[in-house]
């Protein structure tokens with residue numbers, strides 16, 4: 001755990017990615033993080049564990065550092081103004097892994113509320129979100145169906161994956177990597193846009209366009225006032 005105060009990639013650093021893992025209690029947030037970081041499934045996790053873990057991972061052939069925040073304390077982050085985190089996960093994160101349990105319908109409802117809420121509170125509405133339905137191994141206890149998840153995810157334009165932290169390590173790996181890839185793609189897009197806007201020719205063009213717009217507005221205003 002190194003630097004907890006670095007800025008998210010929206011501020012221009014595509015080599016570091018902040019991921020906040022959110023969801024209801026007992027859905028397997030810590031289990032997924034531990035599985036991703038260590039490859040192991042322990043079974044029981046300290047429910048009061050809240051931390052940021054750093055790991056180096058490759059995405060599309062390039063290595064970068066992912067900072068992963070386990071929000072064990074935030075049972076409902078939408079009302080966590082008294083959160084014990086040093087960092088507010090909502091403004092800190094570049095991407096969100098929202099976890100629910102496929103055996104717990106209420107946790108699915110909470111994740112759906114979280115998506116709407118995140119899109120309201122984050123200025124960049126298209127903040128990357130991946131929803132993971134965990135505990136897919138507990139087939140006999142399942143209460144959230146695949147069509148339920150797929151339909152909702154498609155409506156919302158969200159990435160969705162079923163995972164099992166206990167039985168399917170590759171599914172957990174895929175979920176994290178896929179979210180990181182999405183964050184990086186967005187970061188690269190922003191980087192390219194800001195580079196383009198800084199080019200003198202583009203800046204001059206934008207300035208001319210703005211001047212023409214101002215002139216046109218002035219002209220409309222004059223025409224309107226001269227009719228009185």
Ligand SMILES: Nc1nc2c(ncn2[C@@H]2O[C@H](COP(=O)(O)OP(=O)(O)OP(=O)(O)O)[C@@H](O)[C@H]2O)c(=O)[nH]1
Pocket residue numbers: 023024025026027028029030031032042043044045046047048071072073134135136137138163164165166167
């Ligand atoms: N069968 C099964 N059990 C799981 C899976 N993932 C986690 N669990 C179990 O679910 C329980 C809760 O896991 P945690 O990782 O502590 O859940 P959490 O969301 O971090 O919980 P809080 O810290 O209370 O917010 C533990 O008993 C885990 O062993 C899974 O994929 N399959």
